[in-house]
Structure formats: C-alpha cells, structure tokens
Amino acid sequence: MPVKKNVKSQKVDIPRKTVYRLSIYLRCLQRLLENGIKTVSSEALAVAAGVKSPQLRKDLTYFGQFGTRGLGYDVDQLIQMISNLLGTNHLQPVVLIGVGNLGRALLSYRGFAKEGFGIIAAFDVVVKKQNDKRVKQDVYPMEKLKEFVSQNMVRMAILCVPPEEAQEVVNDLVEAGVTGVMNFAPTVLQVPDEVTVNNVNLAIELENLSYFVGH
Amino acid sequence: MPVKKNVKSQKVDIPRKTVYRLSIYLRCLQRLLENGIKTVSSEALAVAAGVKSPQLRKDLTYFGQFGTRGLGYDVDQLIQMISNLLGTNHLQPVVLIGVGNLGRALLSYRGFAKEGFGIIAAFDVVVKKQNDKRVKQDVYPMEKLKEFVSQNMVRMAILCVPPEEAQEVVNDLVEAGVTGVMNFAPTVLQVPDEVTVNNVNLAIELENLSYFVGH
DNA sequence: AAATGTGAAGTTGTTCACAGCT
C-alpha cells in the first residue's frame, strides 16, 4: 500500500515497508553510535539490519541524499534525519485503553519509553485497585477518555480491550482527535481515511508460525 | 517473499501474506459458525475480513477448490481446510523464554489457548516466586530448556528475553529441535534456513504509527 | 441468476548493475 499523507504534509509518499525498516535502521545506528562509530557504509548497516544493501540505499533516498560517495553515511546525521522523519525526536504522548493482562504488561513495558513514547494514562471500564507496583500510570474510568484525549492533545492510542468493545472505543478515540491506533483486539476496525490503524494480533502471528513449522 | 517449504512437504508454495490472511478468514468463519451460518459467499467473507473478494478467492485457490459456483463456500468445510493447513486443528505445544513483564502477560494471555496453542512451560534465568495467580505454567531455570524441548518434541517458542541474550537462547532452541520462533526481542536473529522467525517489535509498531500520525 | 475460479493486466516492492561522486 502506498502511504497516503494528508495535504498539509510536504512529504513524498514512502512505502509502508520502508517506514518500517527505517525504524530498524534507527536502532542499528543507535547501537553504532554507542560504540563510537561515526561513519557506516550501506553494506555494513544493511548486514546489521538484516537487509540487502541496495534496499537500504533505496529506502534512504526516498527522503533525501545523506551519503558521501566513497565513504558512507554519517551515523549521527542519519539518526537525526530518520528520527525526525518518524517523529520520535520529541515525546509522543500515548494513551492505553483496556487494562487486562496485556494492557498491564504494556503499561510497564520499558521498550516504549526507551524509544521516545510515554503512555501517559490508561483507561478501563473497571478501575481496579492497582496492586501492581510496576504500573506507574493512573487508570481512569472509560467516561473520562474523550475529555482526557482532547485536553491533552493525544494523537496515539494503544487498544487492548475485548473485541466486542473495540469499535466503540475507537469511535470515541477518533472523535476526540486520535489519528493513530495500535490495535491488539482481533477486530477489523472501521475508521476514517485519515486515521491509521496498526493491527497487532499475537494469536495470528503464532498461527502463522505454526504453518511454517508444519503439521 | 515466496514461502520456502522443506522438501518433505508436498505443499504448494503459498505467499506469506496469504497464509497470514488465512488466519483472519478462519476467525471470521468461526464467528459465522457460531451464528449458525452454513454458507458464505466470497463477497460476504471478504467484507468481514477487510479484504476484496477476488483476493479472498485467489487466496483459497492456492490450496484447492472449495466453493460451489452460484452458491458460495461451506463454512464448516472451509474451517476444516484452513485449520488443517495452518496446523491449528491439533494442539501445538509452545514454550516461552523470558518471564519479564511481557512474558508474564503472554503466559496468561487467553488469546493463544483459544486458538489451539498451549504454552506448556516457561523458562528464565531467575526462577522467581510466582505470586501471579493468573500464571498457571511452571517456570523452569534456563538449564532445563534444551532437555525439556527435545523430550517434549516442542517445535515452537516465544522469545521474550533481553536483546543481548536472544541469539544465545535461540541457538539452544534450534539445537533442541525448535523450528519456529516468535521473537519479541529487538534483535536480528541468525538461524538456519529451515527455521522460521517471526519478529514482533512493539516499539517499532508504535514508531511506525508515529510516522503516519505526523510530527 | 448468482457466485466461483482464473488468465491477464496492473501495481507495488526488490534487486541488479553501473554511472557518477569524493
């Protein structure tokens, strides 16, 4: 699918898969930076990221030319460019809805914070006593959701509610101004064109694996 | 990417994306079955699954012809065929390695069991007192991993260890006979060709979303 | 009449090979 950007944005259309790989490159680059490496060739970075080098070069040229021929890419500069493009150079506030098993785990998942995302609040129909001391965020009742989202200009949400409730919740989110949803519910969500939904279905991933593993 | 199957298997190559969609179809079909619907057209099923109808028909014909022209598909028969192909018609034993936040959540995740997978054991370097009563599985020390996997003919594993340990653990898994790994660690794993790795990187999914949401 | 199955056309994404800088 070609990436449709809204009219305001000057960005060229970048393939979905390229955007995904940019995240991977970013991680590899950060590791290089930590190791004090200043410059990297497309070949070396491609190996680290698990792709082929022409792929990497093509991915990068979708949004500009950063390399020096005969030399390679400047690690620091490339990190800046990619994280700027992805929007991870400034903190993105995120809300999480559905504090079940999975929701609770994601609330305390360090992987998000490390990459510049903060889950600033959680919502659930039942506001249970939080006896999990790893969870730092406040859990609010569902009625507060729309108000909170609009007031805090939240644009991204993580959805971990049961499948039956997912569509209803996402409607509220969209009305309140959310334009990006990471959906863990096994539900095909209906949203306006300008809203992006990333479906993450763990059961399907396992099932998929099962096919390749064989009978 | 075309799906490479090992020589033993007689299966025709089915595109990766098709295999993924088959799981989605399966869920929709199960819902139809629950509602007592016996027959479904490609058009109706496609809408439910969020794809176009020629796509669905092509997906199905990769592994046979099941429809009746002028009528549609038999729901029950199609469920049988797909779950047989995916290998979910009999229970697949799975082990989980790394009982941190995420690992613990996955252990108690009902989505897996519902789809025919059972996480039969978990492993970690530290076998902490399990005070989480939702987690039913035993947690063993890492030293027992290889032995357990070979003795129980386990072929699928869920990897939730820190990135530095991931490669080491996966080496052990492969040696012990695992051929399918669902990898939550942000590490590019090196495995033999006959082993399938499904990477699930939640931070990257969020980052990806962030791009579409805009600056 | 209705809906499948499929060759062919169209689209998107990947790889190659090499021209062009530094």
Added chain:
DNA sequence: AGCTGTGAACAACTTCACATTT
C-alpha cells in the same frame, strides 16, 4: 578505489474481467 544513487529489470502481489459452473 570505494561507495553512493538510480534507472532498468525482475519478482511478488493485487485487482480486474469474464468464462464457467451450479
């Protein structure tokens, strides 16, 4: 000499249109 940037070839996937079957 080395490595990037890219047009062109290639491969994979999707959609279309319609012949075919019930």
